[in-house]
Amino acid sequence: MRGATTSGDHSTFGGELRRNPVSGRLTIVAPERAARPSDLHAAEVAGAAGPCPFCAGNEGLTPPETEAVRPRGSAPDAPGWRIRVVPNKYPALAGRHEVIVHSPQHDAELEDLGDDGLLEVLEVWRRRIAAQMGTGAAAATLIVNRGPGAGASLEHPHAQLFGTPVVPPLLLDELLEFERFSNRFGGCVLCAEIDGAGERLVHDGDVAAWVPAATRFPGEVWLAPKAHEPDVRSADLRPLAGALRRALVAVDTATGGAPLNLWLHTAPAELRGVFHWHVELAPRLSSIAGLELGADIALVTVDPEAAAEALRAAWPQG
Numbered sequence: 001m002r003g004a005t006t007s008g009d010h011s012t013f014g015g016e017l018r019r020n021p022v023s024g025r026l027t028i029v030a031p032e033r034a035a036r037p038s039d040l041h042a043a044e045v046a047g048a049a050g051p052c053p054f055c056a057g058n059e060g061l062t063p064p065e066t067e068a069v070r071p072r073g074s075a076p077d078a079p080g081w082r083i084r085v086v087p088n089k090y091p092a093l094a095g096r097h098e099v100i101v102h103s104p105q106h107d108a109e110l111e112d113l114g115d116d117g118l119l120e121v122l123e124v125w126r127r128r129i130a131a132q133m134g135t136g137a138a139a140a141t142l143i144v145n146r147g148p149g150a151g152a153s154l155e156h157p158h159a160q161l162f163g164t165p166v167v168p169p170l171l172l173d174e175l176l177e178f179e180r181f182s183n184r185f186g187g188c189v190l191c192a193e194i195d196g197a198g199e200r201l202v203h204d205g206d207v208a209a210w211v212p213a214a215t216r217f218p219g220e221v222w223l224a225p226k227a228h229e230p231d232v233r234s235a236d237l238r239p240l241a242g243a244l245r246r247a248l249v250a251v252d253t254a255t256g257g258a259p260l261n262l263w264l265h266t267a268p269a270e271l272r273g274v275f276h277w278h279v280e281l282a283p284r285l286s287s288i289a290g291l292e293l294g295a296d297i298a299l300v301t302v303d304p305e306a307a308a309e310a311l312r313a314a315w316p317q318g
């Protein structure tokens, strides 16, 4: 598999990507990650946590920074930065697992940064996605885990970027659906989803927000540019900043601060066919159970139209 090793690799180990030949499912086996610190877990167990590696002043606790947004002339790996990108100290995939810390402040969530601050963060996300795909990754998956119930091990808010040597199965599934729709009806299935969202539309703008008819998670919301666009690398990120900030506030309000996963799906490095980039917000009000795991069928108890109404009511006007 190409791209399994990379240059600019600060990490000395990383997981191994394996495929179950019966199910076709992929697993990254990364036992070193079990040794990583977890302030959330530590706080639960011992009521105390070590110094936060993502706070200003603790730069020495992470590998050297890959890049940072900091005043001209300020030294790398020292305070002064606004956004800092470091290789994951316990990478799932060597050289392909980055951490993007979007604020030196320990409790600053993405929506606390304001539209301009969030735009600056989105520009870093895009630059790192481009860097991963420009150095051989087949695809780049950007994710945010918020809260221990969503898999976050460190409290300080951050995003993680995974460059993978293969196109991940979920993105591959989506690409197949885009192709099917395009062959049958012509055009883009996601453009058609936005057009047909009706009362599931949460926000109308250059970037639309809507609740899919078949949600996997209660309170789930998707964001995408209304004008068809395959690749976030060529996107106008300003409307995304405004819509994403409001969506995060609305989801947090509507779900009572539920743990949250967020991910960005953009076209793979080599796109053949149709795709339309989007962001999915997945509040984790219920845990994944047997039917989801054994049949890959989601079971939700919230009506998507009602969920959309609640999100519209919680959507900040300012």
Ligand SMILES: [Zn+2]
Binding pocket: 052, 053, 054, 055, 056, 105, 106, 107, 156
């Ligand atoms: Zn911190």
Ligand SMILES: [Zn+2]
Binding pocket: 188, 189, 190, 191, 192, 227, 228, 229, 275, 276
């Ligand atoms: Zn489209």
Ligand SMILES: [Zn+2]
Binding pocket: 174, 265, 278, 280
């Ligand atoms: Zn998707």
